[in-house]
Amino acid sequence: MNRAETRKRRRPAKACEPCRQRKVRCDLKQPCGPCTRSKSSVNCSYRDEAALSKQEGQFRVQRRPAVPPPPQPGGIGPPDLTPSSIGGETATPNDDLRQTVRELQERLDGLEARVTRGETRKVSSTQNSRLENDVRALTDRLQTVQNQLTSSSSAATVVSASDRTAIRAIAPHLRHSARKVKFLGPSHWCHKVDKLSISQLMTTKEPPEPALDNVKSVLKECRDLRQSIKSQRSVKLSDPFPNVRSTLPSRGECDELMQCYLRTFEPIYRVIHVPSFWAEYDEFWGQPRPNLSPFLAKLVLILAIGTVFRSGEGSLAREEYQQLAQIWIYAAQWWLAGPSEKSTCNLDGLQVSCLLLISRKACGLGPSPWLSAGSLMKMAMAMGLHRDPSNFPSLSPFQAEIRRRLWATVLELELQESLDLSLPCLVPPTVDTKAPLNIDDRLWTPDSTTMPHRQPNDEVTPASIQTLLYITVKLRMQVLEVIHHCQEQSYQRALDLGSQLRAACRKAAAFFSSANTDTDAEVESCKFQAKFIDIQLHRYILALHTPFVVQARKDPQYYFARKACLDSVATMAAYANALNLPADAPDDICRLFVSGKGSFKGPLSLDVIGPIGLELVTQLEEEYFPGLDGDPLDKLAGAGRDHLIETLEHILRQLFQIIAMGTPSMKRFGLTAAVLGQIRAMKAGRDIKGVVYEAVIQSFKDCLLALQMSSQRTEAMSGLDSAATAVDFGIPDPTLPGFDMDLTDSIFGLDFQALFPFPGIDNSMSTMLS
Known part of the structure; x- marks a missing residue:
């Protein structure tokens, strides 16, 4: 060059x-x-x-x-x-x-x-x-x-280069009408089933000519009977402050109801100091006070919760206890929020608020828009419970520990309600309250000047379960934050949090397996709490992975989320096997499934039914070929699929038995019947639309017969405005005022959105019916 x-x-x-x-x-x-x-x-x-x-x-x-x-x-x-x-x-x-x-x-x-x-x-x-x-x-x-x-980064989430699997956040739904406005957030059950053919069928603009008249007539009769039953069973209090003391049963039966509460919910939600409450309880029976005092408000709520778990023995029938539970709950609710509300801004009022939320969910009344865990948290913060008692030297050791326990209970109720209502968590960031001590209630009293030493977290005490749950509070708050993120949901983040949640489930299972249980009552109590906590933790895993399960139907890279979701929902659904109405006397957890609302429904909730149906339909779309025998792998997958179908059919039978016992919970029953109809149609290679409508019509015909029998039994009773059944299985039914199905004020008296709340269903069904 x-x-x-x-x-x-x-x-x-x-x-x-x-x-x-x-x-x-x-x-x-x-x-x-x-x-x-x-x-x-x-x-x-x-x-x-x-x-x-x-x-x-x-x-x-x-x-x-x-x-x-x-x-x-x-x-x-x-x-x-x-x-x-x-x-x-x-x-x-x-x-x-x-x-x-x-x-x-x-x-x-x-x-x-x-x-x-x-x-x-x-x-x-x-x-x-x-x-x-x-x-x-x-x-x-x-x-x-x-x-x-920093502000720009917080306003728009930037996904790292290694996380290329992030998906867009689920678009929330909104039910808006003249009578009801309801926000359906990303963890609502409708997002788990709106990809099924059922939702597409219910939103179609093609009118089902022969089926519509049958559906209309059956639902109209169900609606009329339901309104009649509600009118007969509703509680009418002429005096907002009735003589609540006179409504209490004998002390022996009250003792039994107290024990029912103490062996089930008190170790989970620490609301009272048990020895101190027993002392006030003895004093109350020695000197009865007719007026509704703070102690009596707490007592009647505890007794109302105890009616859910009673064995069925006693001088009062199950329907009488159910009616009394309503009266007690409404009386305590009026005492808390009525004219005396200024006198309830103390720890007694906070304890009544906690018990009121628990009793409404356990006894079937369900949540109230004006009595929520969010207002409870505001009430607790107004009392300074979100700040550690060490900041207030004037507090006695007893008061300090009670405040820590109540704050942990408020957090637990807020987290559960956030998941139930599919709303963001309202826990404030400025919280420095420490975890409650793992100590036995018998070792400290209101007069104690010092507190006993904290026991290790793995040592079993009456406070161990609350301590166990408190450790997972931050983890569950992070899960709710990921679920409700407005921009994107990181798949890697979901996998990491899911792994931590599964570790928490294993830790809880190991704790209960190592617990010392000497008496039959302790064994039964331990079983209830182990199952209850396992279901609650798996609900977070289910809500965390559900958005990716929908994506996994078309993108296999999300398969692990689908598997994790299936494992969690199968674990929760397995607890329904112990419920065998009307043959067997159920245990405590099954009584709660029948009577409870929201997360207390356990395997009978739509949060479980929806994912099972989605998984079954996905498997049939992927692996089933009509007219072919399939290879061995298909047969093996078919065996697992048949087990899920049997589980769903068992849940359907139990839902019908609950209706036959006098509780018109038709939404879960109708949707489960429709899902099973779609599965049968796909397996047989038949038209999905026709089979689903046949299943829906037949399910409501069955509901109609059950409601007619319930109405006749109610009319036959004299002097008692409560539900009645021919056989007493020892299970209190949910009350009708908490039934949230709305079939009125719509064209031809039908409100399909109340049955199947999918987006766009109002306009499409109006077109079908016009």
Whole structure:
């Protein structure tokens, strides 16, 4: 290659950019002398920083790195790069801010180095002061840019390059009508089943000509009977403060109801100090007080919860206990929120509020929009329970520990309600209350000046279960935060949290397996709490993975979420096997399934029925081919599928038995029958629409017969406005005022959205019926 063909390399520029533009000699300092004298030092920068590094020796300005250095102490340092800056393909709105941060960081390092090395002694005092001002100005600018970058990053979540499996957040649904407005958040059960053919069928604009008349007539009769039964059973209190003391049964039966509560919910929701409450209980029977006092309000709520778990023996019938439970709950509710509400702003009022929420869910009344865990939390915060009692030296040790226990109970109720109602968690970030002590109630009293030493968390005490749940509070709050994120849901984040939740389930199972149970009552209590907590924790796993299960139907990379969801829902559904109405006398957890609302329904809830149906339909779409025998793998998958179908059929039979016992819970029964109809149609290769409508019509005909028998039994009773059944199985039924199905005020008296709340169903069904 000759000299003419050789390209001559240009010398790198050794002057700063301002000096090159002004064509003056630069001394290669930072800032250089000419820029300092021209009062433009803040703009002094170099194109080639290598030359400056050789000239300055120890003082060097580093090249801009491809990967940013770690943050400096004090929070000064460039933040992590976005996936686009790593890949270099696409730019994000934060790239300009990040570039500015790096430039300011380099210049600030140079100025601070000069000040530290004492080079400013060579200049005048005026220049020295100017240099210090420049350092402060750069520091302020850097902090301002970093604050802008932080706020921008929090406003729009940036997904890391390694997490390419994130999906868009589930769009929430809203039911809006003149009578009812309801927000259906991302953890609502309708999101688990709205991808089934049933939802598409119910939202179709094609009218089902022969089936519509049958559905209309059957539902109209069901609606009329339901309204009649509700009118007969509703509680009418002429006096908002009835003589509640006179409604209490004998002390022996009250003792039994107290024990029912203490062996079931009190170890989970620590509301009372048991020895102190027993002392007040004995004093109450010694000197009865007719007026509704704070103690009597707590007592009647405890007795109402106890009616759910009673064995069925005693002088009063089951329907009488059910009616009394309603009276007790409404009386305590009126005492709490009525004219005496100012006198309830104390720990007694907070305890009554906790018991009121638990009793409404356990006895079938369900949640109230005006009596929520959110208002309970506001009430607790107004009393300062979100701050640790160590901040208030005037509190006695007994008061301090009661406050910690009540705050843990408020947190538990808030987390459960957030998942039940599919709403974001309202736990404030400014909380410093410590966990309650793992100690036995018998070791401390209201007069104790010191508290006993905390026992290890793995040692069993009456407070162990609350301590066990409190450890998982932050984890479950993170799950709710991921579920309700408005932008995207990270698959990797969901996998990490799901793994931690499964570890928490295993830890809880190990705790209960190692618990010392000497008596039959302790064994029964331990079984109830183990099953209850296992169901509650698996509900978070189910809600966390459900959005990805829907995506897994078309993208196999989400298969693990589908498997985790199936494992959790199968675990929860397995607890329904112990429920065998009307043959067997159920245990405590089954009594709660029959009587409870929301998460207390356990395997009988739509949160379980929906995912099972979705999994079965997905398996049939993937593996079943009509007319072919299939390979051995298909047969093996078919065996597991048949087990899920049997589980769903068992749940359907139990739901019908509950209706036959006098509880018109038709929504779960009708939807389960429709899901099974779709599965049967897919297995037989038949038309899905026709089979589903046949199943829905038959299910409501069965409900109609059961409601007619219930109405006749109710009319035959004299002097008692409560539910009645021919056989007493020892299970209190949910009350009709809590029944949330609305079949009125719609075209032809039908409200399909109350049965199947899928998006767009109002307009589509109006078209069908017009």
